[in-house]
Amino acid sequence: MVFAGKTSRSKELYDRACKVLPAGVSYGIRALPPYPFFVEEAQGVKLRDVDGNEYTDFWVGHGALILGHSPKRVIDAVKKQLPYGTHIGFSHEHEIELAERIVANVPSAEQVRCCASGTEANLYGTRLARGYTGRMKMLKIQGGWHGGYDSLHKAVSYPYTKSESAGLNPKTTEDTDAVPYNDLEAAKKRLKTREYACMILEPVMGAAGFLTPEPGYLQGLREVCTQTGTLLIFDEVITGFRLAPGGAQELYGVKPDMTILGKIIGGGFPIGAFCASADIMERIDQRKYPKAEERVAHGGTFTGNPISMVAGCVTIDQLKDGKIYIDIDRLGKRMREGLEDIFSRGKIPATVTGVGSTFAIHFQSRIPRNAGDCAKNDMPTTKAYFAHMLDSGIIYLSPTVSHCWISSPHTKEDVNAYLKATEDFVKSYKP
Ligand SMILES: Cc1ncc(COP(=O)(O)O)c(C=O)c1O
Incomplete structure (x- = not known):
């Protein structure tokens, strides 16, 4: 189901928040379109919102939570x-x-x-x-x-x-x-x-x-x-x-x-x-x-x-023993390679950047060398992808520049679900 159809309680909280918090948020980057979902519980890499929806979190507290939520x-x-x-x-x-x-x-x-x-x-x-x-x-x-x-x-x-x-x-x-x-x-x-x-x-x-x-x-x-x-x-x-x-x-x-x-x-x-x-x-x-x-x-x-x-x-x-890095870096590599493969078979120009447990998608055909190159990303596609992932129960920020982190509770299944949602987007998206 699309986001707006399953987040009525979040919408209520958003309307309430807008009265006392500018833009209804504590940090502008969290002002998701069409409105933010409000989290009731965060465990591992799963967020549950006030309407009972679950999201797999690839934003993990602005990248701070390498062990996931509430370890x-x-x-x-x-x-x-x-x-x-x-x-x-x-x-x-x-x-x-x-x-x-x-x-x-x-x-x-x-x-x-x-x-x-x-x-x-x-x-x-x-x-x-x-x-x-x-x-x-x-x-x-x-x-x-x-x-x-x-x-x-x-x-x-x-x-x-x-x-x-x-x-x-x-x-x-x-x-x-x-x-x-x-x-x-x-x-x-x-x-x-x-x-x-x-x-x-x-x-x-x-x-x-x-x-x-x-x-x-x-x-x-x-x-x-x-x-x-x-x-x-x-x-x-x-x-x-x-x-x-x-x-x-x-x-x-x-x-x-x-x-x-x-x-x-x-x-x-x-x-x-x-x-x-x-x-x-x-x-x-x-x-x-x-x-x-x-x-x-x-x-x-x-x-x-x-x-x-x-x-x-x-x-x-x-x-300190390095085991977590081996696991999250392996998942990061699997994710970047999986995304590259999907985009190479689809019709939407896109490149993937990142290292270790980080990854990001740029909707353009060239790998950006610097931030100025990123300004050439196709914005309507970037935003449509974000909305599609949100509807699929996958969250990262921001809607205009993706930053995704893999943390220790992420599993191969989480990565596969991300890849599957991306594949669905690539197949269905009409610019
Ligand atoms: C590279 C970098 N430096 C500094 C900051 C600012 O840190 P804080 O948000 O804790 O003030 C951030 C925040 O995202 C960051 O990514």
């Missing part, structure tokens, strides 16, 4: 912590335990500071890069999404020339420049001026649909950043602990100067973190830099929240 070991650990303090506001052992796990796994991390979100981690991480280098300019990637922090909220949407938000003071973005992903020469040209504090990028571009780096690209950026005294920052909010315990830097063998983390390291609770060598991180240390103007400020009420720390530790512990 037992995380729930048990959180329950154990709850009576000892939900928000302590002083030092406790769990913050050391999470930092130790990050340092043990992430090649570029010697020291860590946690925040409450990936946005905050990017704010503080880039502030640290500016404080450490004494330079103010920053280079990012066109289409790169690093959260809502003003200075990085530039050149996010095609054609990358307009303001990304009303109310965004242009002064906060005037020192930020952007170049296309996978274009080493464009980055080199900028960085050789030696004016940039940092080059920040996602090593695999999540927001554009998991575009992967061409051979030599990340290595080339590493070299030019070293030559020019620019800090190379990998925003691994998505890829950290997703592509490997050491993230994309482990997978591609390129060590950045600083890493931004989030999502998975919170085990389903709010988190962000930035980490780097002790030499860089000590700029935050008030014992070494007692003067405010020399020290980089970082803090926050919920930093080091014990629930996020405990949930993050249990999650990382389950990932």
Whole structure:
């Protein structure tokens, strides 16, 4: 049955939500057409809405839930912590335990500071890069999404020339420049001026649909950043602990100067973190830099929240023997290859991107190299595919750019059901 025919209670909640929440949602990306379904229960990779419909979730909490929804070991650990303090506001052992796990796994991390979100981690991480280098300019990637922090909220949407938000003071973005992903020469040209504090990028571009780096690209950026005294920052909010315990830097063998983390390291609770060598991180240390103007400020009420720390530790512990990566990467490969096969036999031009447990579909005949190429995706087909998958009980976001993650509770049957629904779409779709 089509979505609107089976979601009357969700429609009621949506009408109620619209009175108190702008667009009826807490985050614009969740405003599904024609209206969002409202989830009553989330277990593993299955969502049950308030009308009793079930969906297989390939969005898994914005990619944060590598173990799926409500994993037992995380729930048990959180329950154990709850009576000892939900928000302590002083030092406790769990913050050391999470930092130790990050340092043990992430090649570029010697020291860590946690925040409450990936946005905050990017704010503080880039502030640290500016404080450490004494330079103010920053280079990012066109289409790169690093959260809502003003200075990085530039050149996010095609054609990358307009303001990304009303109310965004242009002064906060005037020192930020952007170049296309996978274009080493464009980055080199900028960085050789030696004016940039940092080059920040996602090593695999999540927001554009998991575009992967061409051979030599990340290595080339590493070299030019070293030559020019620019800090190379990998925003691994998505890829950290997703592509490997050491993230994309482990997978591609390129060590950045600083890493931004989030999502998975919170085990389903709010988190962000930035980490780097002790030499860089000590700029935050008030014992070494007692003067405010020399020290980089970082803090926050919920930093080091014990629930996020405990949930993050249990999650990382389950990932460390590597078995989960073998399983989810195998399913990811099966999915990408299955989709390529279906599209190669059908009449709709489409390509598939992604690596490991990630995948995305682009309705165009060329594999995109960068976010600008993704702007050429056929939008009516992209939206029709989303609506078809939703009617088939399969959910991901967004309706205009697919981001799909496979998590440990996904099964071969879930992948087969996704492929079958795609095959049905390819056979029945009339542009
Ligand atoms: C690469 C990347 N960086 C930063 C962020 C922002 O993280 P948060 O939404 O936790 O603020 C996101 C969020 O999706 C992201 O994908």
